Amino acid sequence: MEKKNKIYLLIYAFIILILPIFLSNNYYLMVLNVAALNIIVVIGLNLLTGYAGQISLGHAAFFGLGAYLSAIFTAAFHFPVWPTMMIAMFITGIVAYVIAIPTLKLEGHYLVMATLGFNVIVYIIMIQLDSVTGGPSGFAGIPRLQIGGFIFNSDRRIYYLFWAVSFGVLLLSLNLIRSRVGRALAALSHNEIAAKCSGIDTETYKINIFVISAVLTSLAGSLYAHYITFISPGTFSIFYSIQVVTMVLVGGMGSLWGSIFGAVLLTLLPEFLHSVKEYNVLIYGLVLMVIMVFFPQGLFPGILEVFGQRKKGER
Amino acid sequence: MMQETVLKNNQTILEGRGITLRFGGVEALNDLSFSVASHKIVSIIGPNGAGKTTLLNAITGVYSPDYGAIFFRGRSISGLKPFQIAVLGIHRTFQQTQLFSTMTVLENVMVGIHPKTKSGFLGGMLHLPKERKEEKKIREKAEAFLDFFDLLPKADWMAGHLSIAEQRRLEISRALAGDPEILLLDEPAAGLNIRETEAMGDLIVKLMGKGQTIILVEHNMHLVMGISDWLIVLHHGSKIGEGRPEEMQKDRRVVEAYLGT
Numbered sequence: 001m002e003k004k005n006k007i008y009l010l011i012y013a014f015i016i017l018i019l020p021i022f023l024s025n026n027y028y029l030m031v032l033n034v035a036a037l038n039i040i041v042v043i044g045l046n047l048l049t050g051y052a053g054q055i056s057l058g059h060a061a062f063f064g065l066g067a068y069l070s071a072i073f074t075a076a077f078h079f080p081v082w083p084t085m086m087i088a089m090f091i092t093g094i095v096a097y098v099i100a101i102p103t104l105k106l107e108g109h110y111l112v113m114a115t116l117g118f119n120v121i122v123y124i125i126m127i128q129l130d131s132v133t134g135g136p137s138g139f140a141g142i143p144r145l146q147i148g149g150f151i152f153n154s155d156r157r158i159y160y161l162f163w164a165v166s167f168g169v170l171l172l173s174l175n176l177i178r179s180r181v182g183r184a185l186a187a188l189s190h191n192e193i194a195a196k197c198s199g200i201d202t203e204t205y206k207i208n209i210f211v212i213s214a215v216l217t218s219l220a221g222s223l224y225a226h227y228i229t230f231i232s233p234g235t236f237s238i239f240y241s242i243q244v245v246t247m248v249l250v251g252g253m254g255s256l257w258g259s260i261f262g263a264v265l266l267t268l269l270p271e272f273l274h275s276v277k278e279y280n281v282l283i284y285g286l287v288l289m290v291i292m293v294f295f296p297q298g299l300f301p302g303i304l305e306v307f308g309q310r311k312k313g314e315r
Numbered sequence: 316m317m318q319e320t321v322l323k324n325n326q327t328i329l330e331g332r333g334i335t336l337r338f339g340g341v342e343a344l345n346d347l348s349f350s351v352a353s354h355k356i357v358s359i360i361g362p363n364g365a366g367k368t369t370l371l372n373a374i375t376g377v378y379s380p381d382y383g384a385i386f387f388r389g390r391s392i393s394g395l396k397p398f399q400i401a402v403l404g405i406h407r408t409f410q411q412t413q414l415f416s417t418m419t420v421l422e423n424v425m426v427g428i429h430p431k432t433k434s435g436f437l438g439g440m441l442h443l444p445k446e447r448k449e450e451k452k453i454r455e456k457a458e459a460f461l462d463f464f465d466l467l468p469k470a471d472w473m474a475g476h477l478s479i480a481e482q483r484r485l486e487i488s489r490a491l492a493g494d495p496e497i498l499l500l501d502e503p504a505a506g507l508n509i510r511e512t513e514a515m516g517d518l519i520v521k522l523m524g525k526g527q528t529i530i531l532v533e534h535n536m537h538l539v540m541g542i543s544d545w546l547i548v549l550h551h552g553s554k555i556g557e558g559r560p561e562e563m564q565k566d567r568r569v570v571e572a573y574l575g576t
Contacts (some may be wrong), residue, residue: 173440176436176439178439179440179442179450181427181435183426184426184429186415187426191413191414192414192417193397193409193413194415196396197375197377197397197407198401198426198427198429199402199493204396208436
């Protein structure tokens with residue numbers, strides 16, 4: 001890995017480790033915990049959208065699949081927490097694979113609509129299958145995470161776990177984009193014909209990265225369920241899909257460090273605007289519009305450019 | 316598993332039989348048969364609209380022939396996907412250079428090496444030792460190719476910032492980095508001045524020394540006559556002549572096709 005990234009990773013780890021010392025209020029920790037989960041989702045989505053150039057407006061469905069699969073199997077059937085999480089990721093991966101095959105052959109608008117449609121279908125299933133999912137009133141009593149006898153029952157404990165996972169996901173993703181596969185993904189999003197004629201199996205790569213981004217999102221969903229111990233369909237609507245896409249755009253397509261910036265900023269923002277919570281959706285729409293008009297490459301890359309840190313057009 | 320035997324000089328490496336390709340009602344290629352011997356420079360020529368680039372697209376799997384078949388080393392490749400044909404060993408450049416313009420010059424060539432390497436998602440994410448070794452080899456090979464093509468000093472430039480002539484060389488370098496057996500060049504001299512065109516001609520001849528079979532589509536007759544071992548002449552999607560450059564220059568049908576347009 002490049003020296004630059006190694007240094008940034010060390011700084012990232014350092015900040016993660018010392019930040020809680022300065023935060024006494026559990027509320028701040030809780031917001032940061034949600035931010036960490038969003039980072040995991042946004043990095044996965046950025047690999048799909050920013051790197052492989054495929055749009056998804058349905059990732060809330062994978063978040064929800066992870067959450068509900070973990071919730072149902074651990075609470076109702078008393079399965080062990082961590083193996084269930086792996087199984088949920090596996091099942092979500094299969095679902096993602098099955099829908100990827102027909103939808104990734106679609107172009108542009110049709111692909112977006114297909115992912116949107118998928119999100120809606122899963123959302124409706126969550127509401128209608130109420131004997132299993134608890135319906136609109138939600139699903140409670142989800143067991144907490146634990147390792148051995150150590151139970152993650154405080155915001156502080158969860159903080160270290162979630163941010164450690166975010167570090168791991170970031171590391172794996174940074175490795176991936178600097179590898180042969182990462183180059184192939186970048187190539188296919190730039191110029192698909194040239195990529196194909198260079199020997200890249202673009203169809204398979206698109207499907208694989210779609211599945212990987214879905215699996216990462218499912219992981220975040222499971223962690224969410226075991227943290228909040230209560231889930232309801234409202235969390236997994238299209239709005240969450242739009243939120244995470246906005247985070248990708250704010251951070252800059254293809255920029256993993258930007259994804260962290262985007263996820264943290266847009267997780268914190270609604271909390272600062274707590275008084276105007278009803279306007280959450282409106283504000284998100286405004287943010288999205290402003291970014292697209294003034295910072296089409298992303299707010300994070302735009303800021304870096306202002307500080308002369310970045311050559312134009314660089315990923 | 317296809318034959319690994321090295322083809323001796325002059326054996327047929329690529330063959331087309333009765334290729335017909337239609338777009339809507341228009342017949343772009345009409346019952347086209349041809350053969351290309353290995354280790355030769357073969358040029359496909361013909362007036363505008365003759366079907367030259369269409370033929371290249373059919374060979375590389377971008378289009379699938381409606382009738383007829385294409386054989387590479389005796390094995391049928393018509394109907395295969397473009398990436399499969401590239402993996403088998405046929406690489407190409409495009410009429411308008413199709414570089415990955417916001418990737419670096421070096422990265423473009425590294426992508427060219429893709430079909431000859433193996434590391435996948437797991438190896439990439441975990442940065443396994445096998446993957447690290449392969450990455451090092453890819454980088455070194457790419458740098459060697461850039462050196463051969465006089466592009467090494469600009470290895471970290473964004474590909475889109477090179478001059479036209481440099482972009483052409485980069486695209487050829489990318490196509491070559493994957494060690495293809497056949498290199499298809501689609502109008503490599505287009506947009507180049509006289510000096511650059513001569514350099515391109517010298518480069519193509521130099522590539523022959525590396526054991527390539529090269530198929531060229533070109534309008535620049537001076538270049539074509541200067542370096543080709545064999546010509547295939549197309550007109551209105553059909554083959555109207557095939558032979559050595561000196562023969563084709565005197566062939567009545569060929570001369571008429573060019574004068575008649």
